[in-house]
Amino acid sequence: MVERLEREHRVEVEWKPFFLRPDTPPEGLRLSPELRARLASANERLKQMAHTAGLEMVQPEIIPNSRRALEATEFARDRGKHEEFHLVVFRKFYGEGQDINQWTVLRATAEEAGLNPDEMQREVERGKYHDVLDAEIAEAYALGITAVPTYVLNDKYAIVGAQPYEVFQRVLARLSAEDKKDDKVET
DSSP states (O other): OHHHHHHHHOOOOOOOOOOSSTTOOTTOEEOOHHHHHHHHHHTHHHHHHHHHTTOOOOOOSEEOOOHHHHHHHHHHHHTTOHHHHHHHHHIIIIITOOOTTSHHHHHHHHHHTTOOHHHHHHHHHTTTTHHHHHHHHHHHHHTTOOSSSEEEETTTEEEESSOOHHHHHHHHHHHHHHHHHHHHHHO
């Protein structure tokens, strides 16, 4: 959907990190079969939206601690490969159910995104992105973000959750109308 928005409305997207579950232990949280079944039922609409977009969504067996993946994503941002890396991480977790806290997964992601996995692991392990990530997440909390995804449009409107494309179209139309109104006032 983001690609469609970029293509059809020429919007600029800037991905920001956020901890959905900051209390997740480093080894992650293993989901019981009962909880996996409940989540699968609750996520049925998301699975259908993903399928409509040509993507598959699986229910992982573990909720990973995402700090390492988010720090690796900041490494990718520094090298101009944020979008590529981000998309592969999403696919590996949501589409394949892989644990994105594992170096084997992140290193394969780096290779696929055209990054040096040795350099990425070295930079992340030495803590280069720890404070960067903390500052980004503090900014998200300061903006009142409490869920993912949250889309902030023109620092004015927030769309929370996986919403249909039409919701974005309505907000973009409202922003466009407001811009036109502002242009008339300034002339």
